[in-house]
Amino acid sequence: MHEMSLAEGILELIEDAARREGFGRVRTVFLEIGRLSSVEPEAMAFCFDAVTRDSIAAGARLEIIAVPGTGFCLDCGRETALEAVYDPCEHCGVAPVRVTGGTEMRVRELDVE
């Protein structure tokens, strides 16, 4: 359940932004979560609600933007889509491929008032 730590990390970023930007309430949090990251979106949503209770982000909607997994095939030299880190190349069937995208865990932006 490291999603709980991650949710605390999100709240810290929000609170830093509130001090910097001067806002009093958060309506929506836009997160980019890669399909190959170690985050389970449902667990994240659950932990986010628990962590933000009594905070500036209490009741805020969590909008999770799923970033697709991508890789580079070391064999055929082409980009390939990945559902899991160990998927073979969709073009030539060779595994493993080098993961190039889809591992991100970022706060993209906030809708605030």
Next chain:
Amino acid sequence: MCTTCGCGQGETKIDGQAVPDHGHEHTHADGTTHSHPHDHAHAYVPAHSHAPGVPQSRRVQIEQDILAKNDAYARENRAFLAGRRVFALNLVSSPGSGKTTLLVKTIEALKGRKGVAVIEGDQQTSQDAERIRATGAAAVQINTGKGCHLDAHMVGHAIQQLDPGEKSLLMIENVGNLVCPAAFDLGEAHKVVVLSVTEGEDKPIKYPDMFRAAKLMLLNKCDLLPHLEFDVDQAIAYARRVNPEIEVLRVSARSGEGMDGWLDWIESRAAAT
């Protein structure tokens, strides 16, 4: 970030002493002192007030990694360790893979050759740190309470307490868990994943994040192979499927098999750092 997995917040202990909570000032291993303001936003008073009616909403760009704070602490730890040329390894595995026994044997084998300091991470008890101290090596126990992993902030405090010597080896034994520790950089040179042959050979594809994050996989308890159906080649193939570059060494902390290879690996990697 002073995280202990949320549910365990405030329960982290280093050698039985509470880790300073949020809103404190402290000195890090590199001598810098800073504080963590943590005034929760419910106490926050906006500099301007809105006119009554429907509040205006606006977008604020953040574009920051969720783990940014942890990673900042990890960078501090890494810089401090580099300053003393300390080589740090983060040992990760499921519970019961034999990490502590492996550490004890490693420390004994390196006696007189290299100074070793150890950070032990467990939810409860100081039994592991006591086992390490019995070898004569310095050890600090971090109890994460209900937390499922070590983070760079706790480890920074533990390093400060340990005060590792020039060119020594720092071994960080993470909480036994193949999931959560994968995401948290502690400032180590490498993660080393320990897979014992009494587990399933498919662990690397069941828990790919950890095997992807590791530089080296130690296949431990290899003395038991004749009694098991563990397929070594298959385990290595699975590990390479998630991490083509992972290195693999077979060891048995109990019989001593493969320990020379492991010690050589430490020496050569430490020299390269």
